[in-house]
Amino acid sequence: MIRHTAMAVLLLLSEPSAVHAQGAGSPRAGHQVAREICASCHAVEPGQYHSPRQQAPSFERIARVPGMTTTALTVALRTSHKTMPNIILEPKELRDVTTYITSLRERR
Template identity: 35%
Template sequence: MNYATPTFLGLLAIAAPAAAQSTDPAAGRRLAASLCVECHRIDDKTPAKDEAAKAPSFVDVARMPSTTELAIKVFLRSSHRQMPNLILTPDEIDSLSAYIVGLAPKK
């Protein structure tokens, strides 16, 4: 098969937007409310259940100049001593990253 054919390239163009639709900030918020709220303040209204954990709030993370969706995705795919070893699906990582980035104040 010649992968440069117009048909193959057309299929790639159709498949690319479909993959991007798996990002759902609302699903990311639900995931944060079920997993992350134990240690993190997940928004301005929802405190961490364990404030003594001293984990950064997601709003503070979103406001950091270095925070991008890609940076959060890389972080969530890496293990960290201070965090439980959560195994998230790629869709969950995408949605949680989109949720956190969306907490940054609009410019």
């Protein structure tokens, strides 16, 4: 798992557009992407803690993982997961949704 994650990070860092895009997203647009694409499995709304799929963490829970950044989320969303469908987001959608998720860290 660690080797797989390290390879994904190296791949991300070798792609200049992904690094340049870090933090450049729109939380409002990301919220809309989350509602349209992610909400069937994840709790995506602020203050919503129970996801439609029990094993899918809420976006607020993801946002509060220590060290969670838009870069870490980008790597995670570009890496296949056994329990998550391989959803392909356009680069702007990816920036927006990762910015939205990290924005939830500040809410309480």
